[in-house]
Amino acid sequence: MKAYVIFSSSEPMLVVTRQTIRNEAVLNQLGRVGIGKFIAREVPVTHLRDQYGRQFDVIEEAIQKGSDLRVFDFSGHRIFQNLPFSEFGSAYRRESNPVFAGSNQKPPRPAIRPNLGSVPHAGFG
Numbered sequence: 001m002k003a004y005v006i007f008s009s010s011e012p013m014l015v016v017t018r019q020t021i022r023n024e025a026v027l028n029q030l031g032r033v034g035i036g037k038f039i040a041r042e043v044p045v046t047h048l049r050d051q052y053g054r055q056f057d058v059i060e061e062a063i064q065k066g067s068d069l070r071v072f073d074f075s076g077h078r079i080f081q082n083l084p085f086s087e088f089g090s091a092y093r094r095e096s097n098p099v100f101a102g103s104n105q106k107p108p109r110p111a112i113r114p115n116l117g118s119v120p121h122a123g124f125g
Contacts (some may be wrong), residue, residue, distance in 0.1 A: 001061055001073070003045050005088065006030075006081060012071040012080075016048070016059050021092050029069045036096065042089035048072070050122040051082040 017026050021040045030036070049056045050068045052072075059070050073079055 001045055001060065003043050003048050004092075005042040005043055005083065006038050006040045008035045011074060011076040013071055014047075014048075014079050014083075015069055016063055016072050017069045019068070022095070023068075025068050025092070034096070037124065038094050040092045040094070042092075043083055043087050047083065047087055089121075099116055 001016060001018060002020055003014065004021050006013050006015055006021075017023070019026055019029075021042070031040070056072070059072050061071075062070055073082075
């Protein structure tokens with residue numbers, strides 16, 4: 001089992017997989033939810049077990065029952081609080097959007113967009 005922090009066009013997310021992030025089945029699953037271009041950094045599974053406790057046990061059980069990939073945490077704030085950068089492995093970069101097998105279509109855009117709320121930004125207004 002492997003765990004990765006994925007940095008894409010929205011907030012970072014923490015995922016747990018059966019295989020490496022380079023596996024075609026994992027890449028296809030990410031592509032189906034609109035994540036085609038990203039940077040992933042591996043994090044130690046033992047650290048997740050210590051930091052997240054029972055939540056990790058539930059995800060681990062799902063992976064053992066057959067899931068290829070599970071999103072474990074999608075709160076960038078919580079991920080950065082729980083995982084020190086010194087625990088991050090080397091970066092894997094995925095530049096292109098994968099094409100679905102047997103199709104000439106690109107993956108759909110994500111259906112869920114982050115709610116930025118009152119985050120300050122450099123607007124033109």
